[in-house]
Amino acid sequence: MAYNLTVSPDFAPDHISGWYFFNTWLQRQLDVGVHLELYDCFEKQRSDIRDNKIDMIYANPYDASMLVRELGFKAIARPQERPDETVIAVSAESTISSVEELQAGITVATTDDPDVHTMGMIMLEPADxxxxxxxTKEVDTYVIVAKNLLNGNADVGFFLKDAYDELSDLIKGQMxxxxxxxISVVHHSLLVGPTMQEFIPRLEERLFSMHEDxxxxxxxxxxxxxxxxxxxEEETEFMIDLIDTLVIE
Known part of the structure; x- marks a missing residue:
């Protein structure tokens, strides 16, 4: 039987090959077939998750609630010291130097990354x-968010901090x-669905020693x-409760 692994669509495109390497590593560690399925958008990915087409996922924190509480996935690992943080940026030519200076009527460039968008909107609240x-102008990638700032088609951009940091120096120099x-307690996580949970003990053993090999x-x-x-489990539930509270607010 072959299983399906997927990755939250907000990962940096520069690391696509890395996930294919990880998928090959995973198959060797578990001695089973695993197919890596990548998606361009959250909507299609969530549809396939609900149709039980996904067995393991590196998920963004926003989707953890659905995966854990509705579909029986279990979070087993997270990347060390890599919390998900949101950055609000403007063009370097903008006269705005703080969120409080932003005015009603602005255009915000954002992706369909739900946790980043939610946090970005919360961070705009000091400006009422x-x-x-x-x-809101929704685009496909953080690179396009940056382009909208640089060409004047948006006043403000929301970025996943990791994605912002990985933009070229040329682009970042213009913002x-x-x-x-x-927040520091919100992060992407590796979750295992019900169909693969028999592999969790072996998977945990191999994952947590992966950096030593x-x-x-x-x-x-x-x-x-x-x-x-x-x-x-306690850390997972705390993160889910926090995200749910932010979304409700």
Whole structure:
């Protein structure tokens, strides 16, 4: 039987090859067939998840609630010291230097990354901005968010901090950061669905020693990760509760 692994669509395109390397590593460790299925958007991915077409996922924190509480997935690992933070940026030529200076009527460039968009909107609240007085322009990638700022088609951009940091120096040099979140307990996680949970003990053993092996370390580097660390049920539930609270607010 072959299983399906997928990755949250917000991962950096530069690391596509890294996930293919990880998929090959995973098959060798578990001695089973695993197919890597990548998606361009969250909507299609969520549809396939609900249709039971996905057995393991490196998921964004927003989707953890659905995966764990509705579909029986179990979070087992997260990348060490890689919390998900949101950056709000503007063009370097903008006269705006703080969120509080932003005015109603601005255009916000964002992706369909739900946790980043939610946090970005919350971070606009000090300027009394919300969905009723800003225009949202949804684009496919963070590179396109940046392009919209640089060509004047948006006033503000929301970025996953990791994605912002990985933009070229040329692009980042033409933008300035107004604010970055500092939540620290929200992060992407590796979750295993009901069909693969028999492999969890072996998977945990191999994942948490992956950085100690030369080949495993090379795979991690290709994914821009240092090492995996365990994620407890309590930590998972806390993160889900926090995200659910932010969304409700």
């Amino acid at each position: 901005l919300d969905g009723s007085n800003v225009t 300035k950061v107004l604010v970055s979140s500092q 030369e080949k495993g370390k090379g795979v991690l580097q290709s994914m821009n990760l240092e090492e995996w660390e365990p994620m407890t």
